[in-house]
């Protein structure tokens with residue numbers, strides 16, 4: 001093997017342990033005569049020991065595993081929290097992990113001198129776009145292979161191929177699942193049929209709201225837009241997320257039924273379970289609403305959307321992301337405070353908010369306070385309404401209608 005691999009081109013495969021990438025190890029060896037090395041990133045989903053063993057059994061060498069939970073939480077999820085990351089209601093869980101995986105793939109490919117980086121995404125989805133744009137942006141000399149796009153195997157063919165090559169196949173795999181601490185995504189034929197409801201065996205992280213029996217009250221503290229404490233206890237972000245996935249999930253929070261517009265122009269029906277992402281985003285938005293003024297809110301909504309669109313679309317490594325993230329950091333500078341949230345049957349209610357950077361002031365809005373002089377509003381309305389009032393008057397005149405009637409435009 002040693003001797004052989006000296007003469008073979010090397011490929012670094014992003015390995016999940018699932019059927020596609022397991023078949024791929026053999027396929028790359030057999031069809032392209034490559035020396036295959038695997039990299040498995042733990043972003044909150046993997047049984048690293050079992051995956052490592054499996055890759056070894058299939059002849060991958062070296063087999064790398066990399067625990068990336070905190071890099072993922074601090075370098076990627078944190079930015080998304082600040083930007084209320086959401087693409088059409090989907091908290092970007094898979095999308096956020098891909099650029100990190102691409103970065104690590106290039107790093108490990110360099111380490112072993114691999115010419116190729118290989119991923120297991122299909123030609124219909126977004127992940128191929130994310131992997132390839134990022135890898136090629138980071139190191140254009142690396143060649144990316146996507147065997148699933150080429151080999152034209154149906155699931156049944158893959159299972160046959162696996163059996164022929166002694167690759168262990170888990171037969172319970174009805175759905176295509178991708179998960180990390182920010183969420184679990186489920187795709188599959190049983191979900192594609194829009195004429196049917198979502199099969200209940202899809203749900204693993206969230207107790208469906210109609211079955212949830214638990215109410216939970218949780219206090220979340222934010223510092224600079226990032227959650228830092230749960231119920232008064234300081235925790236690192238990845239632990240906060242893991243904790244909230246469990247408690248919010250059991251209260252029915254975080255089921256997302258998404259008719260999604262993919263980058264490649266296809267619509268797909270997908271299900272997500274994102275309890276922590278849902279409650280953290282809810283809390284972050286609530287806090288923002290207490291702290292940012294109207295102009296900031298409006299501009300931030302635009303920035304948030306740009307952030308989400310670029311991340312979803314696989315353009316994490318575009319220079320515009322530096323500008324977006326800088327703006328988001330600025331908007332989040334004063335997002336500090338604490339929120340008490342009740343989670344119940346899939347819904348969230350704020351039961352108190354505290355902080356010293358709130359713009360919201362009872363003094364200004366209160367009926368019995370004189371901090372704002374109501375009389376100034378009259379002059380404001382005179383000027384503010386000018387354009388509308390005068391244009392409408394003119395329109396009445398031109399249609400021959402008299403004042404006192406109204407027009408349908």
Ligand code: ARG
Pocket residue numbers: 092093094095125126127176177178185186187260270
């Ligand atoms: N549609 C989602 C996205 O583009 C999730 C894709 C994850 N893949 C899966 N096999 N569930 O981010």
